[in-house]
Amino acid sequence: xxxxxxxxxxxIEVTSKPRAEYQTDEYFELDLPVAPAVMxxxxxxxEGSNVSREKVESTICRHLGLPEPEPEKKGFLGRFLxx
Numbered sequence: 398x399x400x401x402x403x404x405x406x407x408x409i410e411v412t413s414k415p416r417a418e419y420q421t422d423e424y425f426e427l428d429l430p431v432a433p434a435v436m437x438x439x440x441x442x443x444e445g446s447n448v449s450r451e452k453v454e455s456t457i458c459r460h461l462g463l464p465e466p467e468p469e470k471k472g473f474l475g476r477f478l479x480x
Contacts, residue, residue, distance in 0.1 A: 401450070405457050407437075 402409035418424065419432040430436065430444040437456045442448055455465045 401454055401457060404454075405461060405463075407457055407461065 399409060401407070414432075416432070430441045432445070433447070434444045435442040435448050435453055437453070437460045440456060440460070442453055442456045451466075451468065458465045
């Protein structure tokens with residue numbers, strides 16, 4: 398995430414708390430996504446799971462009105478290993 402903050406004119410804020418704090422009534426009243434989560438502006442990119450850097454970067458570009466980046470081309474090993 399910090400690299401994307403340096404690449405685009407966007408502020409990256411990371412909030413980390415013990416899991417128990419995300420499961421309180423007070424947290425649910427804030428109407429925030431289930432942790433772990435990634436939000437860009439008011440848009441929830443991922444909630445309760447991991448998310449790819451490509452998906453976050455595409456969402457940032459849409460949020461800033463920029464063209465979305467071209468998908469990275471994977472070589473044979475990348476496709477074979479799923480990376």
